[in-house]
Amino acid sequence: MKHCSLLRMEALLNEWLWREEYWLPPGVRWQDIEMKEDEGRFPLPRDLIYTLPLAFAFIALRIVFERLIAVPLSKHFDVKDRIRIQAASIPKLETFYKQNSAQPSQSEVVSLGKQCGLSQRKIQTWFRHRRHQDRPSNTKKFCEAFWRFVFYLVSFTAGLGSLINTPWFWDHRECWRGYPKQPVAEAHYWYYMLEMGFYLSLLLCVSVDIKRKDFKEQVVHHITTIFLIGFSYCANYVRVGTLVMLVHDSSDFLLESAKMLHYAGWTKTCDSLFVIFSLVFLVTRLVVFPCRVVHTTLVVSVEFFQPFFGYYFFNALLLVLQALHIFWANLILRMVYKFVFLGKVERDERSDEESEVDDEEEEPEEEGDECSWEQRKGAINSKLASLANNCVLNNLTNQRNINSRLPKAR
Incomplete structure (x- = not known):
């Protein structure tokens, strides 16, 4: 019975999902692209199954990497974690915070005040401290940036090394010559598997990673990238797919390295890296990607085959990526403009802080608050110390303009 069910499921997949008009140009059949062992590897959809265990392997490797390498390195770089006032232990408020909302409405504040016998101000102060308590530390942000930096750097270096001697790296018409019967080199096979496994791991960890203001765009980017890698592999768009991945990796490791240096307080080096990242990003994402990669998939490819479903679907995913770019x-341009022409940045354009957490500053407490004077003094000192760290990447790490902070710090 089980064998019959599997056969029926396979028949349905062949009938609906693997229809030739979805994946192959008109006039080409599956048997036309079959390869013998001596002709090379042809990409098969079942190969993508291995990306799921690879994703879990990346997650496990990341945990070990952060504990054994990233955390000790953050101490070596003297990454400072901000001192935060700890919220007093009030079980009813803690229960409401975890089960209902981190930002109660005015009516809920009134209700909680009556239940706990506290003033509305103290209730609001408790929730503010509790939200700040859950903010990610600089060490956590450094470790996340370091992990991504290592992967993107290794991926870019290995990808460039495997592609620089290929004919389609220099002449994009070669991406389509002989399509769809194009063998896939072993290096490009692993390039695909590892990239897709890594982005799957990012998607699986999205709930525990630091949430930024562009959180939704990041999720869309990860999902689009996974679909793009998966579909391009199944449709044997591997040649142009490797170029897409290389273009993206070329600037990502620069951004992560700049963020690492910002958390470590290396302001001048951080500024220089950010300028380099901005130039590389703008050139690769706004010039190279649309003018070379998208152009070859939209225009050049139709010289070699007639458009079909895969052609439209693949190009639609590329255009979604371009919209995100x-x-x-x-x-980035707004950040650069404010820094160069205004000499300051009044607000964050893209924050490393959690999007759900408000950006309020800690306020002085009323007399009789549960927090000690030493805690308040530590928080004020940490604010004053952060004022000296006003570099370009303040936009990326959720710090406000110096002038707007001085009155409260005082």
Whole structure:
């Protein structure tokens, strides 16, 4: 019975999902692209199954990497974690915070005040401290940036090494010559598997990673990238797919390295890296990607085969990525404009802080608050110390303009 069920499921997949008109140009059949062992590897959809265990392997490796390498390195770089006032232990408020909301409405504040016998101000202060308590530390942000930096750097270096001697790296018409019967080199097979496994691990960890203001765009980016890698592999768009991955990795490791240096307080080096990242990002995402990669998939490819479903679907995913590139380029240009022409940045364009957490500053407490004077003094000192760290990447790490902070710090 089980064998019959599997056969029926396979028949349904062949009938609906693996229909030739979805995956192959008109006039080409599956048997036309079959390869013998001596002809090389042909990409098969079942290969993508291995990316799921790879994703879990990346997650496990990340945990070990952060504990054994990233955390000790953050101490070596003297990464400072901000001192935060700890919220007093009030079980009813803690229960409401975890089960209902981290930002109660005015009516809920009144109700909680009556239940706990506290003033509305003290209730609001408790929730503010509790939200700040859950903010990610600089050490956590450093470790996350370091992990991504290592992967993107290794991926870019290995990808460039495997592609620089290929004919389609220099002449994009070669991406389509002989399509769809194009063998896939072993290096490019692993390039695909590891990239897709890594982005799957990022998607699986999205709930525990630091949430930024562009959180939704990041999720869309990860999902689009996974679909793009998976579909391009199944449709044997591997040649142009490797170029897409290389273009993206070329600037990502620069951003992560700049963020690492910002958390470590290396302001001048951080500024220089951010300028380099901005130039590389704008050139690769707004010039190279649309003018070379998207152009070859939209225009050049139709010289070699007639458009089919895969052609439209693949190009639609590329255009979604390009829309995200324009969104992020706009943020970067606004940051650069404020820094160069105004000499300051009044607010964050893209924050490393959690999007759910408000950006309020700690306020002085009323007399009789549960927090000690030593805690308040430590919080004020930490604010004053953060004022000296006003570099370009303040936009990326949720710090406000110096002038707007001085009155409260005082």
